[in-house]
Amino acid sequence: MALRPTIRVFSLLRKQTTVRAPLVAPRNTANVMTQRCAFHALRPTSVLLKAKKSKGTIELLDENDPELLEAEQQKEAEETLLKNEQQQQQSSExxxxxxxxxxxxxxxxxxxxxxxxxxxxxxxxxxxxxxxxxxxxxxxxxxxxxxxxxxxxxxxxxxxxxxxxxxxxxxxxxxxxxxxxxxxxxxxxxxxxxxxxxxxxxxxxxxxxxxxxxxxxxxxxxKTTGKMYASLVEGCLNVKSEEEEGKSLENAISAAEDLSNMNEIQNKTDAKDSLEKLISVLSEKGENEKVDKIKQIISSL
Missing domain, CATH: 1.25.40.10 (Tetratricopeptide repeat domain)
Incomplete structure (x- = not known):
């Protein structure tokens, strides 16, 4: 097919003006992408740049172009359909x-x-x-x-x-x-x-x-388990309030001590990761004595 070196430019007044000028067909994908970015920068509105290799032309389409509008309408219709299906499912439940x-x-x-x-x-x-x-x-x-x-x-x-x-x-x-x-x-x-x-x-x-x-x-x-104590320790560490942070850390340490002292607790090792997090928090605060205490508890599990 013969090449049609044409650029269609739509003015801001929505009037079509055709300017004919010779274009060199893109040699590779990189050139096409460079031209794509250049044409996109020319317009402040939504544009669609198409490189038609079969015809050797580059078209800059206006946002009201039928092809572009059809694609947008189809996308909106799919999103609306999905939203309606979700609402119907929730309503049914x-x-x-x-x-x-x-x-x-x-x-x-x-x-x-x-x-x-x-x-x-x-x-x-x-x-x-x-x-x-x-x-x-x-x-x-x-x-x-x-x-x-x-x-x-x-x-x-x-x-x-x-x-x-x-x-x-x-x-x-x-x-x-x-x-x-x-x-x-x-x-x-x-x-x-x-x-x-x-x-x-x-x-x-x-x-x-x-x-x-x-x-x-x-x-x-x-029976009480290590996972229960792990959740308690992590919950105490997640308290961000400055007024309650000190109390929460003491509660976490108390939970760790109970974990070590009570023999009926099952799967104590499940709380090790949470106790390691407690050690990190105490280390940041310079509580070295409490850090040593928690380390001893971990070694006893």
Whole structure:
């Protein structure tokens, strides 16, 4: 095909003017990119530079060029479609949770009504659809109604309840469910306590995190672990407030001492990395005596 050495230039007044001038066909990709940058710098508005090797021409397209507009419209349409799909999916999930919750709430509200007894799997099905913190907020009241109805809560459902709370960032709800054993009747595992303490520590709820650790002996099937203490130490180190920093470091040191002194703690070595971080912080503050104490604790694990 014959080369068409033409440059189309569109003026600011949107009037097309054609200027014909000979151009040398680009020899390599580097030359094309150089010309591309040069033409782009000529216009303050969005441009599209196309090097058509088949025709040997370079076209500078105006932002209202049909080809450019079509590409932009297609991109906007794809983004809008994706956004709508996400909103529909979220709306569908919220609707499913709402329907399940309202149905289960109505069936368990009156503990003396023996004509409406939900299946034992219904609570677990509801927990499966929890995707937001405001949904997790409704769990304590519903679980209490469930227990007042003399309906059982298995260890599997207990773990799912704690997991749903921690997944949505509501460690405080998990703390509430674990804190009143007679009211909610959960059967948590070690992993459930580890998740709850880790979530509370990440959120800076250190008082609740330490109280949760103290709850572990209340449940016969659970034992304290090194991961629990690791979460506590790291949570204390993440406190940035100048007023609370000193207290948090003392709490971290106290947790490390308990880790060393209590023989019933399982997998103590899981806390080593957190204790190493504690040593680094204490070293920066010049607390050499405390550093030596933590090093001795690490060596004893």
């Amino acid at each position: 919220n609707s499913t949770f709402k329907n399940l919750y309202e149905s289960l709430d109505a069936e368990t509200k009156d503990p003396k009504d023996l004509h409406h007894m939900p299946k034992h799997s219904r609570l677990n099905n509801l927990v499966h659809h929890i995707e937001a913190g405001d949904q997790a907020e409704k769990l304590p009241a519903l679980v209490e109604q469930w227990r007042n109805k003399r309906l059982p809560i298995t260890a599997f459902t207990s773990s799912k309840l704690i997991e749903a709370c921690c997944k949505t960032g509501r460690g405080d709800i998990a703390y509430t469910l674990l804190g009143e054993r007679q009211r909610y009747g959960l059967l948590p595992t070690q992993e459930d306590f580890e998740k709850t303490i880790a979530t509370l520590s990440t959120q800076g709820e250190m008082d609740k995190a330490f109280v949760t650790l103290a709850m572990v002996p209340l449940y016969n099937e659970s």
